[in-house]
Amino acid sequence: MIEVVDVVKTFTVRRRAGRVRRVRTEAAAVEGVSFTVGRGEFVGLLGPNGAGKSTTIKMLTGILTPTSGTVRVCGxxxxxxxxxxxxxxxVVFGQRTTLWWDxxxxxSLALVRRLYRVEAAAHRARLAELTALLELGPFLDTPVRQLSLGQRMRGDLAAALLHAPELLVLDEPTIGLDVVSKATVRGFLERLNAERGTTILLTTHDLGDIERLCPRVMIIDRGRLAYDGGLERLRAEAGGDRVLVVELARPGPPVRVPGVTVDRVEGPRQWLRLPxxxxxxxxxxxxxxxxEVRDIALREPGIEEVVARLYRGEREYRPGAPAQRPAAAE
Structure with missing residues (x-):
């Protein structure tokens, strides 16, 4: 569905060099990124602000042209x-709407149907299905400007899917949504992928979306693909130490176990860090x-901690294996 081969995108930046003079320099937003996405995959795309993920999305949708390399989407x-x-x-951008405000x-959805030249019968059937799945019925006749953020997001999803696309690209679709609205959107996307086989590429800062929806994760950092694989492998390779929470029968000094560090002691409870x-x-x-142990629990590092470690550069990766960051990216 998506094929990206050694893609580079640079922008010309003008910097001040004195009172009047300006110097032009080239800044690389994306540097040599390569990946493929197969039909029916649900892939999460992560990266800190300025990492290059939005630039990558814009090249996939044709908004930007790569400086070099090859991009193919749907062939x-x-x-x-x-x-x-x-x-x-x-395509859905969480901070922008494709609907008509007034x-x-x-x-708005009828105008979308005209833009994509969807036949009337197909539009009615598709709209009825999306209305049921996204629970649009109560506000279909409400002006878009009067919709809540969660309602508008569901309306944008319906607009993006009215023409039954093969690929759905989502940029921060749950940003600012409350817990109930997030659950509705996540459940809908899960069903869309599982039942319809729609390929979905999701960019988000909400790691709850990633844990719930994406079997595969790609992380872009400083314009390069830093990781491509499953969440469990990411945890195993970059997750750091596990924590063993132990509750003893009575308070006491930190326990002594070879190879284990006691991080904290609160009464009878102790937190042990396991490599x-x-x-x-x-x-x-x-x-x-x-x-004498009363209770014990093993805690794996959360996905937020794992990704934060990767962003901070505590571990460096290339797709599929440990790697050192190229000197050019330092």
Whole structure:
């Protein structure tokens, strides 16, 4: 569905060099990124602000043209076949709307149908399906400007899907939404991918979206693809130490177990930091052999902590294996 080969995107930046003189320099937003996305995949695209993920999305949708490299989406060159590609893809930007502000949602969706030249019968069937799945019924006749953020986002999703696209590209679709609205949007996207086989590329800062929806994650950092793989492998390779929370029968000094560090002690409860190489079962057995243990829990690092470690550069990756960051990106 998506093929990106050694793509580079640079921008010309003018910098002051004295009172009047300006110097032109080239700034690379994306540097040698390559990846593929197969049909029916649900892929999360992560990266800190300024990492290059929005630039990548804009090249995939034809808004920007790569400086070098090859981009193919649905078998088309996005920059040169943008109109043809638009008929096969849907795009939602969480901070921008494609709906008409002063029109009722129903009329906005009717205009979208005209733009994509969807047949009337197909439009009615598709609108009825999306109305049921996204729970649009109560506000279809409400002007878009009067919709809540969650309602507007559901309306934007419906607009992006009215022409039954093969690929759905989402940029921050749950930004600013409350818990209930997020659950509705996430559930809908999950069903769309599972039941319709729609390929979905999701960029977000909400890691709850990633954990709930995306079996595969790509992380872009400083214009390069820093990681491409599953969440579990990311946790295993970049997750850092696990934490063993132990509740003893009575308060006491920090326990002593070889290879384990006690981070905190609060009364009878102690927090033990386990390196990835440590065997949790052996640590538990050692604790039980020398102390009276009432309760014990093992906590894996959360996905937020894992991604934050990668952003901070505590571990460096290339797709599929550990790597050192190229000197040019320092």
């Amino acid at each position: 088309l060159d996005p920059a040169h076949r943008r109109t043809a590609l638009a008929r096969r893809t849907g 029109l009722p949602l129903r009329d 990835r190489s440590a065997n949790a079962a052996q640590v538990v057995a050692a604790l039980a052999g020398g102390h």
